[in-house]
Amino acid sequence: MNHTEQFEKDLLVFGVSITERQREQFLKYYELLAEWNSFMNLTAITDFDEVMKKHFVDSISLVKAYPQISEKPVRLIDIGTGAGFPGLPLKIVFPHIQLTLLDSLQKRLKFLQEVIDRLQLGEVELIHGRAEDFAKPSAKREQYDICVSRAVANLATLSELCLPYVKVGGKFIPYKSEKTEEEILASGNAISMLGGRIEKQIEFELPESDIHRTLVVIDKIKATPKKYPRKAGLPAKEPLK
Ligand code: SAM
Numbered sequence: 001m002n003h004t005e006q007f008e009k010d011l012l013v014f015g016v017s018i019t020e021r022q023r024e025q026f027l028k029y030y031e032l033l034a035e036w037n038s039f040m041n042l043t044a045i046t047d048f049d050e051v052m053k054k055h056f057v058d059s060i061s062l063v064k065a066y067p068q069i070s071e072k073p074v075r076l077i078d079i080g081t082g083a084g085f086p087g088l089p090l091k092i093v094f095p096h097i098q099l100t101l102l103d104s105l106q107k108r109l110k111f112l113q114e115v116i117d118r119l120q121l122g123e124v125e126l127i128h129g130r131a132e133d134f135a136k137p138s139a140k141r142e143q144y145d146i147c148v149s150r151a152v153a154n155l156a157t158l159s160e161l162c163l164p165y166v167k168v169g170g171k172f173i174p175y176k177s178e179k180t181e182e183e184i185l186a187s188g189n190a191i192s193m194l195g196g197r198i199e200k201q202i203e204f205e206l207p208e209s210d211i212h213r214t215l216v217v218i219d220k221i222k223a224t225p226k227k228y229p230r231k232a233g234l235p236a237k238e239p240l241k
Pocket residue numbers: 079080081082083084085086102103104105108129130131132149150151152161
């Protein structure tokens with residue numbers, strides 16, 4: 001099997017096929033991730049096949065919850081993107097999306113800028129800071145069609161960090177895995193206070209693996225009250241009930 005055969009087979013399960021250029025971009029992304037990870041903490045996963053499956057395929061699995069992404073030039077923000085997941089693999093596969101990546105760690109943003117430049121991904125907006133601070137009444141509040149986030153916080157906390165960015169009529173789609181039912185029960189009221197409503201959950205295993213993934217699709221049905229998000233740190237320390 002060549003280097004990317006399994007990866008491309010996995011993507012086909014989601015109805016995604018990639019071009020030679022996109023294949024090269026993923027290989028370069030992997031190379032940069034491995035190189036920079038040797039001197040900064042970006043990911044615990046470094047094996048080639050694991051990065052392909054657990055970072056790249058997993059990121060792209062958003063198409064199962066939001067198939068329109070394959071054609072619509074949506075504005076999408078990834079909160080707590082870390083080494084670029086899920087935002088950058090989505091941008092590689094769907095270059096027409098208008099992508100914003102936000103993270104509170106400056107050195108990770110340096111890595112992201114390098115990846116964007118070397119892969120020639122075009123315009124990607126990078127925001128350095130806490131999610132709580134950029135959702136204040138400003139240019140970034142309620143501006144995005146889609147907000148995604150993976151491995152950042154529990155659903156109640158994450159909803160307070162993410163829903164303020166989504167425009168009414170847009171969607172917040174967190175990547176969840178374990179204890180999703182419990183998290184949904186604990187965050188139902190918070191989601192509704194923040195202007196959201198759970199539309200559905202999409203549950204599946206990543207192709208040819210036992211890695212479980214749940215994508216929760218939350219509709220933004222009304223504006224988030226101005227008092228949210230509360231000041232930085234509070235959404236995690238005292239999640240809304
Ligand atoms: N989303 C990536 C992934 O799935 O691989 C990274 C996950 S990493 C465990 C969590 C990331 O969220 C870190 O890069 C951290 O700096 C960022 N983060 C946590 N809380 C944040 C906040 N309040 N505002 C912005 N970034 C935050």
